[in-house]
Amino acid sequence: MNPTMPDDRLDAEIRLSLAELWDSAGTSAPSLDDMSRRLSHRTGVHRWHGVPNPAVIIALGMLLTAAIGFAIIGSSAPRPVVVVPGPTPSINSTTPSTMPHANGPIAVGSWFHLIDPGTGSSSDADRCPDCWLGDADWSPDGSTLAFVRTYAGSSDALWTWSPGADNAKRLWTCEIARCSIEHPSWSPDGHAIVLETMIGMFEDTDLVIVHPAGGSTTIPKGSLRAVGYPSWTPDGRILFTAYPEDGAAFATMEQDGTDMRIIREFPTGAPGPAALSPDGRSIAYLQVTHGPKSEPGIGPQGQRKLGLWLIDVSRTGDPPRLLWQRKNCCVGAGTGGPEWSPDGTMIAIIAIQPDPSSEPPGDTMSLVNVNVTTGDSLVLGHADPYMPAWRPVP
C-alpha cells in the first residue's frame, strides 16, 4: 500500500478496513426488559464504568449544586404537569421523556407544560401522575384535559385529567389491535370529543365521537379512502381532512357523517392538520413543500419548507395566504398544531427542523406562537411532536 496513493485507491482500502470494523462491531439486540431497565437507570449524563474517580465526588457536588440551581430558575428538563390558573390563556405543550411503565415494557410519552404564550415561561403548580401522552386538548371551560396515552406494543387510550385531581381517568380505549389515537378535540359545548383512530400506519382511519358521559360512535366515512385531523366548527359540525382516492380536501359534516361539504380541495400534495378559527371565518393549516435542489445547503430531497397557511372560508376560491414559513424543515407536516388561541389572535404550532448550529447538531422541535395579523413568530421552547393546546381561562 503506497501512502501516496490516489484518493480512489485510498478510499478502496478504507472501505475494506471499514467492512472489517463493521463486521466486528455487531452484537445481538437486547430484550425490551433490558432496554426498559437501562432506561430506568439511565442518568441522562453518563453511564459509569467501574469505581468512580475520587474527583467524581467533587464533580457530583458541582452537578448537584447546578441541578438545584436549574430547578430553581426553571430548566428545560422534563417536568410534571403544570397548571397556571392565571388571567391569560396558556398553551399546553409537552417535552419528551420515556419511563418504564407497569403495564408494558416501555411507555413512551411526555410531560405536560403550561406555557405563557408571550414569554415561553412556565411555572409549576400541580402534577398529573399519568400523563405520558400523545395529543391533548382542553375542554372549553378549561376544567378538563383530554389526552392520548400511548403504550408501546398495544393500542392507545383516551384519558382525562382535571387540574388538582390526584389521578387521571381512562375514558375510552381503542379496542382494535395496533390502534393509534390522534387529534382529540372537545366539542364547543363540552359534551363530546372527536378523535381520529389509525390502524398501523395509514392502513385504516376513522373518526370517532367519544362522550365523556359514556359511549362512543364511529362516524361513517362512506367512500372516502381515509379521514383525519378532526375538529369542530362553532356550530357543532366536524371539520376534517377527507382523502378520496386521489388528493385530499378540507370538509365539514354533521356528527353522523351526513351533509358533507367540501371547503377546499388539494388535488396533489398532502396538507397537514387544519383548524378553524374561533369565529369560524378562517382555516389555518400546515403544509410542507419541497424547494429547488439548487439552493445551497439543501439535501438531495430538495429543500423542505414548513408553511402555515390561511384560507378565508367565505372565499375558498382565493389562493391560500402564507402566514409563516420555516425553511429546512421536517419530512412531514403532521407534527403539531395549528391551534388557534381562544381569542383568535395567535396560532400555536410545533415546528421541526434540523439544527446544525446547535452543539451538538440535532433536530429541534419547537413550540412556536405565530401572530395571525403580522405573521411574527415567537419560539417558546422545546416540545414534542404532538398537538399543542390552548387552555381557556377557567
Next chain:
Amino acid sequence: MSITTQDESGRADSIAEAGIEEFVAVHYDRLIRLATLVCRDQMDSADAVQSGLEQAWRKRHTLRDETRLKPWLDRIIVRAAIRTSRRRGSLLGQLLRGRPSVDWIEPIVDERPQLDLRQALRRAILDLSADQRAVVVLHLHLGYSVDEVADLVGAPRETIRSRLRLARTHLRDSLQETER
C-alpha cells in the same frame, strides 16, 4: 392522520406497523454497528442506539414518508453516537469515567512492528474524531452521497467535504508513518 405521496413499498419496515419490539429487532444490528464505528466503544454505542431508538420511537409520528425510514434512523443514531462520543471526551466525561475496576494489568506487547498496513488503517480510522469517523462511515461504507451525509449529520456540504479531506489526510499520514 397523515398521508404520504410517495411509494409505500417500505411498509414492512414501518415503525407503527411493526411495534417497538419488532422495530428494535429489525434495525438493532445495523444501527449498533454504525454507532460502534462512530463511538469506538460497544457500551457507548449501546447507549447511543438505545437513546436513538427511544428518540425514533417517540418521533415516529414525524416520519411521514416511510421510504425514508433507513436514512431517518441513521441520522438519529449517528447524531446520538457523535453526542455520546463528544460527551465521553469532555472534561466532565473523563472525571465521571472512573478507574477500571480491575487492579491488575496485562503485560502489553508492542504490536507496532507487526502491524500490517490494513491494521494500521483500522487503527487510524478509530483515531479519527467522532465527527470525521461518522462522515467516513456514512459516505464510504454505507454509500450515502456527500449531500445525504450533510443532511444526516446536520452540517453544511462544505463541512462534510472538509471532514472527508481531513480524514483522508490523517489516514494517509498514518500509513506513511507505519511504513517508516
